[in-house]
Amino acid sequence: MNISLKPAETFRGDFSTRNSDAAILRFPFPFPEDAYMYGVNIEPHLRGGPSAAYDAVFDIDEHYIGECQDRALTLIDDPARCQVLPHMAAAEWDTLELLMESLSTDYPDLFQLTKKGDAWRWVNHPLGIDQSFTFGNPETLPYPPFEYITRQVQGDFTLQDQRDNNLFMDGGMVTSQADWSLNFDLGMSFHEWHGPVPLAHELAVFDRALQYLLRLQLGKPVRRLNWTLTVNPRLDTSPENYPLWGPDKATVTPENVGAKMCLRVELQTLTRLGRSNAILFGIRGYLIRLEELVRVKKFAKRMHRVLRDLHPEIVDYKGMTRYRQTILDYLAPFDDGAVLSSGTAADQASL
Amino acid sequence: MKARLQEIQTLAPAIKRLSLAPENGGEFPAASAGAHIIVEIPGPRRVWKNAYSLVSAPDERRRYEIIVRRVAHSRGGSAWLHDHAAPGQGVEIGMPVNLFPVAATAKKHLLLSAGIGLTPFLSYLPVLKAANAVFELHHCCRLSEVDAFRALLPAGEKIALHTSRNTLDLAALLNTQKLHTHLYVCGPEEFMDMAVASARKLGWPEAKIHRESFGGATGGAPFRVKLARSGLELQVKEDESLLEVLEAAGQSPPNLCRGGACGVCELPVLEGLPEHRDHFLSEQKRAANTAIMSCVSRSITPELVLDF
Numbered sequence: 001m002n003i004s005l006k007p008a009e010t011f012r013g014d015f016s017t018r019n020s021d022a023a024i025l026r027f028p029f030p031f032p033e034d035a036y037m038y039g040v041n042i043e044p045h046l047r048g049g050p051s052a053a054y055d056a057v058f059d060i061d062e063h064y065i066g067e068c069q070d071r072a073l074t075l076i077d078d079p080a081r082c083q084v085l086p087h088m089a090a091a092e093w094d095t096l097e098l099l100m101e102s103l104s105t106d107y108p109d110l111f112q113l114t115k116k117g118d119a120w121r122w123v124n125h126p127l128g129i130d131q132s133f134t135f136g137n138p139e140t141l142p143y144p145p146f147e148y149i150t151r152q153v154q155g156d157f158t159l160q161d162q163r164d165n166n167l168f169m170d171g172g173m174v175t176s177q178a179d180w181s182l183n184f185d186l187g188m189s190f191h192e193w194h195g196p197v198p199l200a201h202e203l204a205v206f207d208r209a210l211q212y213l214l215r216l217q218l219g220k221p222v223r224r225l226n227w228t229l230t231v232n233p234r235l236d237t238s239p240e241n242y243p244l245w246g247p248d249k250a251t252v253t254p255e256n257v258g259a260k261m262c263l264r265v266e267l268q269t270l271t272r273l274g275r276s277n278a279i280l281f282g283i284r285g286y287l288i289r290l291e292e293l294v295r296v297k298k299f300a301k302r303m304h305r306v307l308r309d310l311h312p313e314i315v316d317y318k319g320m321t322r323y324r325q326t327i328l329d330y331l332a333p334f335d336d337g338a339v340l341s342s343g344t345a346a347d348q349a350s351l
Numbered sequence: 352m353k354a355r356l357q358e359i360q361t362l363a364p365a366i367k368r369l370s371l372a373p374e375n376g377g378e379f380p381a382a383s384a385g386a387h388i389i390v391e392i393p394g395p396r397r398v399w400k401n402a403y404s405l406v407s408a409p410d411e412r413r414r415y416e417i418i419v420r421r422v423a424h425s426r427g428g429s430a431w432l433h434d435h436a437a438p439g440q441g442v443e444i445g446m447p448v449n450l451f452p453v454a455a456t457a458k459k460h461l462l463l464s465a466g467i468g469l470t471p472f473l474s475y476l477p478v479l480k481a482a483n484a485v486f487e488l489h490h491c492c493r494l495s496e497v498d499a500f501r502a503l504l505p506a507g508e509k510i511a512l513h514t515s516r517n518t519l520d521l522a523a524l525l526n527t528q529k530l531h532t533h534l535y536v537c538g539p540e541e542f543m544d545m546a547v548a549s550a551r552k553l554g555w556p557e558a559k560i561h562r563e564s565f566g567g568a569t570g571g572a573p574f575r576v577k578l579a580r581s582g583l584e585l586q587v588k589e590d591e592s593l594l595e596v597l598e599a600a601g602q603s604p605p606n607l608c609r610g611g612a613c614g615v616c617e618l619p620v621l622e623g624l625p626e627h628r629d630h631f632l633s634e635q636k637r638a639a640n641t642a643i644m645s646c647v648s649r650s651i652t653p654e655l656v657l658d659f
Contacts, residue, residue: 040613040631087455090409090478136410164455164558173645204633211630212612218380219446222608274381275409277452 003107005126009066011176011287012073012233019292021351023062026052026298027288029344030225030265033060034305036314038200038207045223045269050345053267056106057154057221058099059284065126067154067176067235073177074236075151080183081238082147085160085169091171092146092161093136093282094273099149124152146171155267155284158182160190160213160275162277167213169193170278175234176285178228179319186238198313213270216279219269228318234285234345252323257330258291261323262304290327294334297350299331304331352379355467357414357438363499365421366467367433368406370400370414374441378412379420382447384478385471385563388415389445392428399428399592400570404537404563406473414445418503420467451537451563453478458531460486466493468538471563475535476505487511489519491538491594508594521546525553537563571626574650578602578659579621587649594645597659604645604659611647618645624656 009017029052045057053059075081084092100122104113112123118135129152133140141148150157150173159171167190174182185193190210191201200206216222230237231248252260266284269282294300307320308328315321341347353374358578360368373379382388382405392399403417421433453470455458462472462480468492474494491513492500504510513519525534534555543562550560560643570590576597577584594616597604606616611629620643627637629644636642643655 040608041609042613044609089482090383097381142381161455162452163456208612208630212608212610215610217446217448218382273383274447275383276455277383277386277449 003060005061005110006062007065010068011062011066011070011233015232015234017063017066017233017287019100019288020062021295022294024288024292024344024351025349026061027293027296027346028053028225028265028267028286028296029296029299029302029346030227031080031302031306032343034302034340035309037311038203038205040199040205040212041210042212042222042224042270045221045271048061049266050343053286054223057102058106058155058269058282059267060103060107060110060154061286064154068127068152070235071151071173073173074129078240081175082150082173082185083182084144084146085161085187088146088159088161088171088276088278091161091273091276091278091280092138092144094278095157095159096145096149097135097275098271098280099153103153124276127152140281147173155282157283160279160281162279165214167210167279172297174283177188177238177283178226178230178266178285179237179239179242181239196317198317199311213279216270216272218272221269223267226266226268228264228288229320230262231260231323233262233289235285235287238343249319249322252326254326254329257323257326258294259289261290262287263290263293263329278295290330294331296346296348297334298347300331300334301336301338304328304335307331352444352446354379354415354442354444356436356438356442359436359438362418362502363496365433366418366496366499367421367537368416368418368446369432369436370407370416371442371444372414379415380447381409382407382415382474383449384409384453384474385451386447386448386449386474387451387471388417390417390428390432391443392431392446393442394428394431399431401428403472404451404470406470408477409474410477418467418470418473425651431573451535451561454533454559455560457533458482458485459529459533461528461532461534462486462488463521463534463536463538464488465491465538466496467540468536468542468563469503471537473503489513489524491519491542506520521549522553525550525555533559533561537561571649574652575654576650577654577656579656580659592646593643593649597645602659606646609646611644614644616645617642619658621656621658623650623652625649625655626651 011017047055070323077351100113103111110125114121121132123130138144156174156176160167161170169185169188172182191206194206239246254283265286267284271280273280315324354371355374357370357372362368378446387402387404389400389402404416405415407416419429419432422429453475464472488510492513497512501512534544534550547560547562573589574587576587585596585600587593594606607613613630620641624640624648625643628647631644
């Protein structure tokens with residue numbers, strides 16, 4: 001895959017990050033229909049889909065360098081963003097193996113992996129890394145294996161141990177989250193960490209999703225999309241740092257809403273791991289400013305309709321009560337009421 | 352996955368160890384301790400699909416090893432592997448599935464096996480050893496096969512073999528375990544039933560009793576399906592799903608997760624009784640028998656008529 005990586009950009013402070021035309025067109029838009037409600041929207045994670053974001057097992061895009069740098073900054077301030085419980089050691093190596101094999105296969109120009117038995121060499125060109133190490137021996141890496149590799153991949157990751165017919169969040173690297181805390185959720189069961197989500201429990205969404213995931217098979221990863229809104233393209237909207245980003249919510253005005261308000265989409269993947277039988281949950285986040293999003297006609301119209309008709313409890317849960325009307329006023333002029341194709345494809349080849 | 356038989360080794364008159372390598376070199380996926388694979392065995396009239404525990408260590412990606420007992424009244428699968436399999440032959444195998452994993456948080460592991468049921472524990476041992484885990488293995492077998500099984504096991508006081516000369520006092524063993532012990536049983540059905548019943552009787556919590564299972568959730572008795580709207584009649588074979596048969600017939604039924612969870616592939620049933628295997632339909636909807644999730648569910652009656 002041919003991608004041109006942007007040099008360093010910021011996701012805090014001056015928020016210098018911008019999406020290129022290509023990034024806007026490949027944005028994984030989350031709404032296949034004009035209305036949104038919770039459901040078990042899980043499907044096989046097969047290569048190819050409505051946008052190029054689905055072409056790789058783990059998607060790398062133009063923001064790679066900036067996102068890795070932002071993660072490193074967050075970890076300096078708060079090392080507890082990466083934690084793995086001791087019984088998950090095999091899952092750490094599973095993750096390193098899976099990510100290194102996937103990235104070097106999908107992006108051979110950027111990443112290379114060579115193996116001679118347990119002697120591995122990992123080359124990461126964008127970050128200037130050339131690391132020889134012994135697979136299975138944590139002493140030969142500068143960080144524990146899970147932390148080592150997830151510092152070099154976009155998106156958050158959690159590790160789920162499977163036992164007692166349940167899944168337990170027993171590890172993770174979480175620095176670009178939509179207001180949830182690994183430090184708080186660590187060790188929780190499936191229903192416990194989903195506790196705060198409204199409506200979906202009554203719809204038995206989590207009962208069904210758990211039964212499905214307990215049967216997740218090796219070599220058959222699945223994916224789903226989740227979404228929310230974030231003020232400014234800030235990756236780290238964590239409960240720990242709420243004082244840093246919470247006040248941003250009060251800064252949204254009709255004049256700046258297009259530039260400040262971002263749709264945040266998570267391309268979530270679930271992969272069974274070989275050695276450990278654990279599940280790796282990848283939460284690959286994408287941020288797009290509304291002024292960028294509306295350049296795709298279908299996205300602008302559908303975004304308006306979904307937010308206009310959204311269930312009040314979901315409006316509250318996603319934290320958009322304060323500025324929803326401002327967003328609707330911004331989006332309404334783009335929506336001529338035309339019938340839109342179902343599915344999430346952009347339906348235009350250029351902007 | 353396409354694999355090629357490598358070595359075949361006779362361990363006892365009715366027990367062989369077979370190793371398989373990826374057909375074109377390279378590596379298999381790592382498989383966790385306790386995992387099994389489905390091996391497709393080419394019979395004269397049909398293909399057998401048998402499940403075998405992997406006995407190779409989870410880190411071994413260049414080959415998978417299985418141990419096969421020749422079943423006395425074999426349907427054909429184990430007899431073929433014993434009589435006709437030869438190094439170099441190609442076989443199709445499924446991805447490893449683990450329905451009998453090690454409980455990573457257990458403080459002690461009590462492993463109990465009989466006969467060929469030892470096999471999953473052969474992949475447990477290197478993992479438990481590497482983790483410095485506390486464990487005990489008790490294996491029950493025929494006197495005539497004790498040497499063959501002993502040869503597969505490392506020496507150590509934590510491993511005991513039991514025969515008719517040295518029977519296992521199961522109740523005493525289960526009764527003296529600390530509360531943090533997890534029990535794993537694998538062997539013939541009657542053996543597992545007895546061991547699990549003994550543990551329950553002594554008050555062991557369900558979450559600490561693990562029993563080998565190869566699942567068997569896929570496939571089942573064949574059935575006919577009639578599509579009321581088109582008049583099409585189709586046969587669902589024992590190893591096919593209703594959804595696959597509809598797709599093969601050129602239909603495009605809605606579907607998403609293909610695992611009985613999302614509810615997208617629900618189809619209305621006009622006649623016949625579905626065998627519900629999904630996680631989507633409510634108890635009431637199941638009892639009404641007016642809908643079927645075509646990706647996983649089958650039929651109790653020989654025929655289903657669908658409003659499709």
